[in-house]
Amino acid sequence: MPKFLDSFAEEVELKKDYLRDVLTKGVSNPLDPDIEVLMRRNWRNLPKFNIDLEGAVSPKAVAVDGSLAKRLLSGGCVLYIVRSIALFGKRRFRRLEFDILTSRASHIDVSRYISRRSEYIEHLVAMDALESGVDADFLLLDGSFHSRLMAVPQDTPFEGRRRFMIDYFNKFCELLETCKVRGVVPVGVSKDSRMTLLRDYFLSDLLSEELEELKPSPEDYAEINRTFQSILHRRRGQRVKRFRLLESKYGAGRLGRVMHILLEAKTLRSDHQMILRYTKGAGYSTPLELGAYGRGPELIGRYEREPHKYVEKYFPEAMDEAEDPDGFMEEATGVLSRIPSLSTIVSFHIRLDERDTPLRIDVPSWAFGVNRSIKDLHGFAPLPNLDPSKVIDMLRTLFGGVRHYNILLTTVDSEVRLRRSVVDETYIPTLEKSLGLQLPIRPVRGYRRGWYVD
Secondary structure (H helix, E strand, C coil): CCCCHHHHHHHHHHHHHHHHHHHHCCCCCCCHHHHHHHHHHCEECCCCCCCCCCCCCCCCEEEEEEEEEEEEECCCCEEEEEEEEEEECCEEEEEEEEEEECCCCCHHHHHHHHHHHHHHHHHHHHHHHHHCCCCCCEEEEECCHHHHHCCCCCCCCCCCCCCHHHHHHHHHHHHHHHHHHHCCEEEEEECCCCCCHHHHHHHHHHHHHHHHHHCCCHHHHHHHHHHHHHHHCCCCCCCCHHHHHHHHHHCCCCCHHHHHHHHHHHCCCCHHHHHHHHCCCCEEECCEEECECCCHHHHHHHHHHCHHHHHHHHCHHHHHHCCCHHHHHHHHHHHHHHHHHCECEEEEEEECCCCCCCEEEEEEHHHHCCCCEHHHCECEEECCCCCCHHHHHHHHHCCCCCCCCCHHHHHHHHHHCCCHHHHHHHHHHHHHHHHCCCCCECCCCCCCCCCCCC
């Protein structure tokens, strides 16, 4: 018997009900009945879909995905490999990049940089496909568009790469603008999502109803709303217990529901968990239009009002590193100034089969005839009358069952994935042979080298 297996089995048995609920339902709250009502009210049946699957023609879509691997070297350096493929019919567009990072940056900063680097290579290969003249109607990318737009542009902690986030945003802006000009609808598809915006939308409604009934003073009303928004935006130092002091003013228990709303806002109950808990069968959620969110409004405002000051504050090392600081300043401010005018994002969740988990879908709002930029919308707004059927029809045509949620994306994922054996038995030996030395890859004690990372 493997060591500790008996202890592990006992621990699982003790916690299995709790673990099952956390994984499938999220943390419970007295607001659950209200959230269930709102979730079901905002869950729609899929539109009618009349198609002969046997004779169906695959949508004209470019599918893009990337993969990454990293290895820690004994001297503290990190070797990384990222590669990406764009698939359109029988055509393949490929890019690969590898490098060794030398920096005292934290593990989190290293992982974030490599992840953004992988997304950047995806943007490049997507542009390769579009510029080749492919006759595509859709561009499918794995992941969220909105989270990419809300990334913070600033120096990266790696010599020779300080300016990377300017290049990242430049290419992402170019990709979205090229899609709009050519009439190609970009669609971000996320299989896993920690998004809570639908839940936040529900809580906002519940809080408004409660405050309307409670009728607090203008000062208390503003304070409660300010705290609620700060909690949603995950700002530090927001504690809800001080509202217990208001009970003497409004009466014992009168603020109980407000407290439940604030406490629910502090927990992670993803939209996917709500959908799995409160809905049955296939369907999709009310689309939300996403503008600048969290720190976004502040950042977007600075890009518009004072891009030079922003670059001076957040890219000082890139300025020092640039051969032409004035040229870099002009380029960086030009890129930042484009971001506020990018389209808002329409986001919704869809479940294509009752046995499957939901997908998060992100699409620029211009694809639905909504002409609003991210600088014009702070937070989110429901779009109950928006018809996403053309995107839904495309997703349903490419649905290959629970194991193949999107035939094109699962195909490109299979081709691009950097498996451990490929990295350790092909790429690294090739690099070692070329360099004429053995790379000092740090092993995890008791394991063969390289096994500690995928």
